């Protein structure tokens with residue numbers, strides 16, 4: 001396999017480089033968690049690999065998403081859990097130490113510096129280019145550095161677009177002038193606003209509402225639909241809404257923002273609502289969806305539409321192309337770090353196999369070259385109080401997909417382990433059973449401490465473990481996982 005080419009592979013990221021033309025086996029655009037993992041796989045296979053990054057190596061996940069948000073949520077959820085344990089609750093009655101929580105978050109976001117991850121990427125022998133990567137033709141990529149230098153790269157085998165996604169702001173009057181928060185500001189803010197409006201009730205909305213309410217803001221959520229977490233089973237949103245309301249947040253459903261204004265730069269922000277009312281706060285967060293970072297990527301030079309999500313097959317290769325891959329958020333299959341990294345392992349293996357001329361068995365659904373879990377077994381944990389976790393299909397999605405199914409529900413409060421975990425435990429579990437195959441299509445847990453339980457469900461769903469065999473997976477007593485036994489007993493009647 002080819003390795004070194006025209007330049008020194010150990011070039012430092014701070015070095016000022018001149019215009020160059022260089023050839024690599026693989027060019028990766030975007031060094032978020034997904035781009036890093038594609039490069040890790042292709043380097044491990046001996047393929048020379050260039051990685052282009054326009055901001056920070058580590059991507060959204062490391063600096064403005066998973067890492068800072070979970071660092072902010074952990075003390076909030078731990079305190080809520082501790083407050084439900086007899087003998088401990090009195091010790092945690094006080095407020096959170098805001099400065100310490102924010103400092104913990106800063107540490108987890110590596111103080112928005114990427115030396116560690118850059119060092120790792122260099123350590124695996126990938127060649128880092130700092131700048132904006134753009135496709136310029138078949139297997140051709142340009143890199144424009146901040147200093148204006150341009151590099152022209154050729155990929156012998158594959159270009160992997162791993163440019164991720166960005167927050168979408170609604171097209172409403174006054175939005176840009178009001179300087180709203182997106183997920184970036186919500187995860188990196190240095191001060192707690194006195195009042196915060198959160199527009200949107202998806203995962204980012206509920207997690208950030210949980211954080212800032214617990215840190216002392218008065219949070220008002222404006223939800224267009226009927227409830228929170230609309231992609232999950234309805235009881236997930238209901239239980240999370242109950243807890244947020246008990247924590248002091250105000251949740252207004254069935255209401256949409258129509259305009260936003262902030263009269264003075266340091267003044268409050270006011271939202272006009274479609275019911276004729278208005279709402280005032282010090283900051284407003286729009287948690288209203290994501291868009292692909294493909295608008296300035298040169299997609300038009302390879303016959304694709306700029307600004308579009310990239311449609312890929314199960315090896316993450318763009319449909320109709322022999323050399324272009326799109327991995328992670330940018331392909332819109334599952335906007336989650338762990339799923340993007342899974343796709344990166346698949347794409348890395350597929351690129352390597354094709355570079356070696358090995359035939360890929362597209363029909364091999366258990367193989368290492370097909371991201372089949374994206375269709376059937378995507379796990380997700382919402383790190384709120386209570387946690388909400390799901391894998392696979394909801395009842396509604398399973399019915400809409402035409403499966404003959406039965407939903408089996410169980411009250412988590414009736415499991416021995418939950419009472420020990422927390423007094424007055426509230427939670428619920430559901431498994432969606434495929435009645436024709438007697439396997440699970442989906443599982444949802446909502447309750448304190450259930451996040452770590454999810455992988456058992458992921459194994460059951462991804463492995464298509466027959467119900468008869470699950471019966472022999474005995475949960476330890478007295479843990480919350482005993483809910484498995486109760487769900488199976490309920491199913492068998």
Ligand SMILES: Cc1cc2nc3c(=O)[nH]c(=O)nc-3n(C[C@H](O)[C@H](O)[C@H](O)COP(=O)(O)OP(=O)(O)OC[C@H]3O[C@@H](n4cnc5c(N)ncnc54)[C@H](O)[C@@H]3O)c2cc1C
Nearest residue numbers: 030032034054059060061065133163164328329335336337
């Ligand atoms: C608030 C929040 C919390 C989240 N929490 C979780 C969580 O707990 N667990 C979870 O699994 N997922 C979570 N996610 C989702 C997760 O952040 C994404 O799924 C993940 O970051 C996607 O990784 P990626 O590598 O595809 O894209 P990104 O992380 O977005 O990385 C893409 C990289 O490409 C670079 N780039 C873009 N265009 C170019 C270009 N033209 N040239 C060079 N570089 C370019 C960007 O600068 C960026 O560094 C969260 C998301 C948000 C917003």
